[in-house]
Amino acid sequence: MNFSFEVLKADSGGARRGRLTTPHGAIETPVFMPVGTQAAVKSLRNEALEELGARIILGNTYHLYLRPGHELIRKLGGLHKFMSWDRAILTDSGGYQVFSLSELRKITDEGVRFRSHLDGSEHLLTPEKASEIQLALGSDIAMVLDECIETPAPREIAESAVKRTTAWAKRARDFFLKCGSRNGDLNQWQFGIVQGATFADLRRESAQQLLAIDFPGYAVGGLAVGEPHDVTCEMTAVTTELLPKNKPRYLMGVGRPEQLADYVALGVDMMDCVLPTRAARHACIYTCEGKVLIKNARYAQDQRPLDPECSCSVCKRYTRAYLRHLFAAGELTAAILATHHNIHFYLDFIRQIREAIEFGNLAKFSSEVQARYAAGPA
Amino acid sequence: MNFSFEVLKADSGGARRGRLTTPHGAIETPVFMPVGTQAAVKSLRNEALEELGARIILGNTYHLYLRPGHELIRKLGGLHKFMSWDRAILTDSGGYQVFSLSELRKITDEGVRFRSHLDGSEHLLTPEKASEIQLALGSDIAMVLDECIETPAPREIAESAVKRTTAWAKRARDFFLKCGSRNGDLNQWQFGIVQGATFADLRRESAQQLLAIDFPGYAVGGLAVGEPHDVTCEMTAVTTELLPKNKPRYLMGVGRPEQLADYVALGVDMMDCVLPTRAARHACIYTCEGKVLIKNARYAQDQRPLDPECSCSVCKRYTRAYLRHLFAAGELTAAILATHHNIHFYLDFIRQIREAIEFGNLAKFSSEVQARYAAGPA
Numbered sequence: 001m002n003f004s005f006e007v008l009k010a011d012s013g014g015a016r017r018g019r020l021t022t023p024h025g026a027i028e029t030p031v032f033m034p035v036g037t038q039a040a041v042k043s044l045r046n047e048a049l050e051e052l053g054a055r056i057i058l059g060n061t062y063h064l065y066l067r068p069g070h071e072l073i074r075k076l077g078g079l080h081k082f083m084s085w086d087r088a089i090l091t092d093s094g095g096y097q098v099f100s101l102s103e104l105r106k107i108t109d110e111g112v113r114f115r116s117h118l119d120g121s122e123h124l125l126t127p128e129k130a131s132e133i134q135l136a137l138g139s140d141i142a143m144v145l146d147e148c149i150e151t152p153a154p155r156e157i158a159e160s161a162v163k164r165t166t167a168w169a170k171r172a173r174d175f176f177l178k179c180g181s182r183n184g185d186l187n188q189w190q191f192g193i194v195q196g197a198t199f200a201d202l203r204r205e206s207a208q209q210l211l212a213i214d215f216p217g218y219a220v221g222g223l224a225v226g227e228p229h230d231v232t233c234e235m236t237a238v239t240t241e242l243l244p245k246n247k248p249r250y251l252m253g254v255g256r257p258e259q260l261a262d263y264v265a266l267g268v269d270m271m272d273c274v275l276p277t278r279a280a281r282h283a284c285i286y287t288c289e290g291k292v293l294i295k296n297a298r299y300a301q302d303q304r305p306l307d308p309e310c311s312c313s314v315c316k317r318y319t320r321a322y323l324r325h326l327f328a329a330g331e332l333t334a335a336i337l338a339t340h341h342n343i344h345f346y347l348d349f350i351r352q353i354r355e356a357i358e359f360g361n362l363a364k365f366s367s368e369v370q371a372r373y374a375a376g377p378a
Numbered sequence: 379m380n381f382s383f384e385v386l387k388a389d390s391g392g393a394r395r396g397r398l399t400t401p402h403g404a405i406e407t408p409v410f411m412p413v414g415t416q417a418a419v420k421s422l423r424n425e426a427l428e429e430l431g432a433r434i435i436l437g438n439t440y441h442l443y444l445r446p447g448h449e450l451i452r453k454l455g456g457l458h459k460f461m462s463w464d465r466a467i468l469t470d471s472g473g474y475q476v477f478s479l480s481e482l483r484k485i486t487d488e489g490v491r492f493r494s495h496l497d498g499s500e501h502l503l504t505p506e507k508a509s510e511i512q513l514a515l516g517s518d519i520a521m522v523l524d525e526c527i528e529t530p531a532p533r534e535i536a537e538s539a540v541k542r543t544t545a546w547a548k549r550a551r552d553f554f555l556k557c558g559s560r561n562g563d564l565n566q567w568q569f570g571i572v573q574g575a576t577f578a579d580l581r582r583e584s585a586q587q588l589l590a591i592d593f594p595g596y597a598v599g600g601l602a603v604g605e606p607h608d609v610t611c612e613m614t615a616v617t618t619e620l621l622p623k624n625k626p627r628y629l630m631g632v633g634r635p636e637q638l639a640d641y642v643a644l645g646v647d648m649m650d651c652v653l654p655t656r657a658a659r660h661a662c663i664y665t666c667e668g669k670v671l672i673k674n675a676r677y678a679q680d681q682r683p684l685d686p687e688c689s690c691s692v693c694k695r696y697t698r699a700y701l702r703h704l705f706a707a708g709e710l711t712a713a714i715l716a717t718h719h720n721i722h723f724y725l726d727f728i729r730q731i732r733e734a735i736e737f738g739n740l741a742k743f744s745s746e747v748q749a750r751y752a753a754g755p756a
Contacts, residue, residue: 038707039700045714047691068678068703076681076699084695300446303454313425317462321454322417325446329416335710336423 003140003189003216005248005269009358014240014267017357020056020248022140023187024080024088027055029248030264030357032350033090033272034343038063039073039083042277043332043339046085051313052344053351056088056140058272061133062097066116066123070136078138090272091139092252093130093172093193096221099148107147109164127172135179135188143219144172146193151227158197161222165195166209173213191250193221198231200238207242218243219250220268233262240267257286257349258373261366264353276346280338283327286345289377292320294338299324308378312344381518381567381594383407383626383647387736392618392645395735398434398626400518401565402458402466405433407626408642408735410728411468411650412721416441417451417461420655421710421717424463429691430722431729434466434518436650439511440475444494444501448514456516468650469517470630471508471550471571474599477526485525487542505550513557513566521597522550524571529605536575539600543573544587551591569628571599576609578616585620596621597628598646611640618645635664635727636751639744642731654724658716661705664723667755670698672716677702686756690722 002023009017018029034041034049037060041049049057059079064070073082080086095112099105102114104122111126127145134142145168147161169192180186192215196202210218220239223232236251243249250270251263263271276286285292287307292299294306305315306323314337326334356365380401387395396407412419412427415438419427427435437457442448451460458464473490476483480492482500489504505523512520523546525539547570558564570593574580588596598617601610614629621627628648629641641649654664663670665685670677672684683693684701692715704712734743 038703038709040704040707040709040711043710043714045711046695063707067707068699072679072699076679076697082697082700082703084697084700301450301454317424319454319460319462321446321450322460322462325416325460326418329418329441329445331416331418332421332710332713333418333423336421336714 002187005217005246007245010245011357011360011362013265013363015265015357015362016267016269017354018248018269020269022056022088022189024086024140025055027088028354029269030350030353031056031270032260032346033058033270034346035060035272035274035277036083037274038067039079041339041343043281043335044343046083048340049085049343050087052340053347054087054343056090057085059089059091059137059139060097061091061094061130061137062101064091064137065094065133066118070133074136074138078136080138088141089139090141090270091134091137091143093143093145094125094133095130095145096148096253098125107164109167111145127168128175131172131175131179131190135176135186139188141189141191141217142176143191144169144193144215146195146221148195148222149197151197151222151225153197155199155202158195158199158202161197162195162202162206162209165193165206169193169210169213173215189216191215191217191219193219193252194239195222196235197222198227198235200235203235203238204242207239211242211244215247217248217250219252221252223251224254229259229262233266236263236266236268243267257346258369260350261353261356261362261369264357265362265366276342277339280342281335283334283338285323285338286342287377288372289375290373292377294320294324295327296324306341307345310341310344310348312341312348314341314344380565383595383624385623388623389735389738389740391643391741393643393735393740394645394647395732396626396647398647400434400466400567402464402518403433405466406732407647408728408731409434409648410638410724411436411648412724413438413650413652413655414461415652416445417457419717419721421659421713422721424461426718427463427721428465430718431725432465432721434468435463437467437469437515437517438475439469439472439508439515440479442469442515443472443511444496448511452514452516456514458516466519467517468519468648469512469515469521471521471523472503472511473508473523474526474631476503485542487545489523505546506553509550509553509557509568513554513564517566519567519569519595520554521569522547522571522593524573524599526600527573527575529575529600529603531575533577533580536573536577536580539575540573540580540584540587543571543584544591547571547588547591551593567594569593569595569597571597571630572617573600574613575600576605576613578613581613581617582620585617589620589622593625595626595628597630599630601629602632607637607640611644614641614644614646621645635724636747638727639731639734639740639747642735643740643744654720655717658720659713661712661716663701663716664720665755666750667753668751670755672698672702673705674702684719685723688719688722688726690719690726692719692722
């Protein structure tokens with residue numbers, strides 16, 4: 001196996017500075033993974049992602065399974081080759097999208113039956129199928145199928161989801177290992193996902209059950225779906241304190257820039273979120289002083305860069321006035337420039353977090369960021 | 379004046395290999411100018427245009443006047459600075475867009491009264507105003523306001539448009555020169571536009587009247603608006619044979635790749651067209667074998683580059699199968715990649731035309747291109 005994870009330094013509070021090695025390169029952690037849902041990070045060429053220093057991106061199993069289809073991608077040499085990206089890729093299990101995007105979701109112990117949001121065709125996603133699809137995609141890190149529920153959830157719903165998530169995780173692991181023993185070493189790591197909604201004891205129960213299955217890495221799922229930030233942190237904390245120190249921890253679907261350091265402080269190594277790309281397309285620019293809503297008339301003659309402290313190629317060359325004009329005029333170039341900057345902002349921010357851990361001053365860094373955000377943009 | 383034009387070589391048929399020098403760099407001619415209507419070539423960053431070797435782009439006066447407004451652009455240092463593009467820019471007069479895009483066009487000898495397609499506000503575009511706007515934009519080459527008519531046109535309509543176009547050209551030239559004597563040398567060249575619809579004698583009359591005004595360059599307008607290709611060529615020929623050999627000639631709004639060499643053979647030095655960018659956004663890819671409609675199912679597993687003979691950064695890295703998927707999935711990255719390639723195709727094609735003139739074999743080059751296009755893509 002060409003995989004490894006090592007913690008290079010841990011601070012007294014629990015934050016970790018590590019390195020995740022994959023067949024497609026090493027990744028310094030904590031890491032933020034830009035989302036490339038349909039085999040592309042929206043509005044960017046791979047060349048831009050490379051320039052920005054992205055070492056791992058996320059692909060969505062649900063979308064790629066429906067279109068262009070995992071068998072086609074397998075036939076064309078796997079997702080890396082298909083999209084011409086030779087750095088690391090993590091794929092989700094498809095579960096979250098099935099629950100949030102598709103129609104007619106019917107969950108049984110077998111799996112989830114659903115209709116495609118594209119053409120209404122009926123599909124069955126089982127733990128085995130989710131693993132099979134991700135093996136066909138050939139991602140470096142694959143996630144097991146879990147049962148995602150809405151929060152706040154009644155306790156009995158959350159209990160039942162934990163139970164099913166564990167049962168599915170066992171089946172996914174068995175399927176994955178069987179494929180491995182049949183095909184030789186698989187070039188993939190499979191991660192388990194802890195559920196339990198906002199119940200600390202259920203989170204612990206879920207974590208312990210998944211630990212017994214023994215995955216090379218663990219994710220915390222079902223959070224940042226509308227609950228208050230302190231609840232997200234509390235649930236993350238009760239989970240990470242149970243997870244093994246020598247394995248990577250992935251908090252799924254987070255988060256806002258000013259929250260990232262909080263999660264890292266709780267021992268999270270990996271994060272992903274559509275926020276930088278989606279916000280960019282809606283003219284929301286992340287800066288060291290907080291969000292700049294660039295369509296605002298106050299920026300019409302503003303000849304400053306998007307972020308006065310940014311070193312990205314967009315901030316070096318273009319002004320707020322120009323970007324505002326491009327958004328007002330509906331030019332595609334607006335999304336390209338805004339996305340490039342926002343991804344730079346996130347990746348640079350997480351670089352600063354890594355550096356703060358190395359210097360042992362993450363808490364100080366975090367409180368300075370909070371204060372600056374609270375003051376707002378100039 | 380930092381402007382000059384020299385013909386470096388002319389072939390026996392009339393094609394010219396030249397160099398147009400502007401305050402924003404020298405441009406090898408014949409040249410194809412990508413269209414950047416609203417201060418951006420759609421789907422591309424300026425960095426991409428530079429990589430592609432674009433030395434001059436076109437901006438649209440009508441659009442920039444309405445949004446963000448020429449006074450704002452003047453205040454921010456002119457169009458070059460506003461959009462951060464330090465190579466040459468040509469702006470049209472706004473006339474064509476007023477006639478084709480706006481509502482309630484009312485033409486009088488004074489100018490054109492129209493309503494904005496954006497907000498319905500009423501405006502008056504006069505020859506003086508069109509010049510004033512372009513001086514505010516600070517483009518390297520500005521066009522005079524002309525009267526654009528639909529073709530086929532009755533002779534009396536065409537006659538009247540020629541008359542008005544000449545009268546407007548005089549006023550535009552007077553206004554421009556007056557600004558020059560007031561403000562010192564203007565860093566702009568102003569071109570006249572020959573009209574006359576599809577009547578050879580009216581084209582000649584229009585050309586002769588504009589020659590008397592004495593512009594540093596001349597455009598052929600009102601063509602490629604639906605008439606057959608041989609009519610476009612005939613009207614271009616009767617015009618270019620009257621135009622001075624030592625001044626640049628610009629055929630406005632053309633054309634399809636397989637037609638470019640025909641125009642060059644008639645002595646055209648400059649061309650512009652939205653085709654490569656617009657077609658790209660509609661999944662139409664230009665290749666050395668003709669158009670590839672990349673959404674077609676036949677390309678779903680095609681691992682060849684878009685164009686087997688292309689050296690652009692898109693063709694070096696991405697496959698037809700991938701681009702087809704991006705278009706099918708509605709990803710913005712599809713437009714970015716397709717536009718990049720199509721602009722490369724046009725600029726490379728015109729480079730080949732320049733080379734063919736130098737080697738004295740434009741006719742041979744042209745017939746080979748035609749034959750290849752007729753055979754269609756593999």
